[in-house]
Amino acid sequence: MHQDDFNFEPVRGLPEDLPKDEQILWQGSPNALRLAKDAWALNWVIGYFVFLTIWRVGVSSADVPFTTALLHGVPFVLAGIVVTLLIYVIAMVQARSTVYTLTNKRVCMRIGAALTMTLNLPYVCIGNAQVAARSNGMGTITLELIGDTRLSYLMTWPHVRPWHMRRTQPALRAIPEVAKVATIFAEAAETRVSQPQVTRTKSFDLGADGIAAE
Structure with a gap:
């Protein structure tokens, strides 16, 4: 029987119900394979084991027949397959959660x-956003925070811009149709930021003697 690990959420992806004046415009998750390539350098890992295999076969072929040298490369191929599958599984679990x-x-x-957390980033706390799109439509939207908002790089990785540790930049990584999502984000952020921010303060009345009283 299927079990939803996040069935405690009143709204998918959110820790609580939305206020009446707030509505969801878009929801999505990373593509597991793209996340494995971008966050876990899957292509580089595969290339590394391919290099090791070729190197081992080349070295062995100097001393033994080529068919035997090919067998010497098999352990490296198997190790590469195991590591590749492990990285993909990790990325798939991260994407699913x-x-x-x-x-x-x-x-x-x-x-x-393992440790689920929810980041709430109001548009008024986001100073800029950068979009990195690929030819297949997938990509990443990086958010630059302003003010005193600080995030832990380690706690939020891999959902951050790589190597920006001093000022962590959260990122929506490996999402499909990133250009469409970026448009939704830009329109919502512009509308929200352009709205006047009303702050409630105490009011005072001046008495006949000119002394302020609450």
């Missing part, structure tokens, strides 16, 4: 496989 949400007020990121 991740939900990115755009509302008309904020960006929400439910991340973490």
Whole structure:
């Protein structure tokens, strides 16, 4: 029987119900294979084991027949397959446990496989966003935070811009149709930021003697 690991969520990807004036504009998750390539350098890992295999066969062929030298490369091929599958499984688990949400007020990121956490990033706390799109339509949206908002690089990895540790930049990574999502984000952020921010303060009345009283 299928069991939802996040069935405690009142709304998928969110820790609580949305206020009446807030609505979901888009939800999505990373593509597992693309996440494995971008966050775990899967292509480089495969290339590394291919290099080791070729090197081992080349070295062995100097001392033994070529058919025997090919057998010497088999352990490296098997090791490469095991490591590749392990990386893909890790990326798949991370992708499955991740939900990115755009509302008309904020960006929400439910991340973490073993230790789940939800990041709530209001548009007013986002100073800029960068989009990196690929030819297949997948890509990453990186968010630059402003003000005193600080995030832990290690706690939010791999949902961050790589190597930006001093000022962590959260990122919606390996998402399909990234150009469409970026448009939704831009329109929602522009609308939200352009709205006046009203702050409630105490009001005072001046008495007949000119002394302020609450």
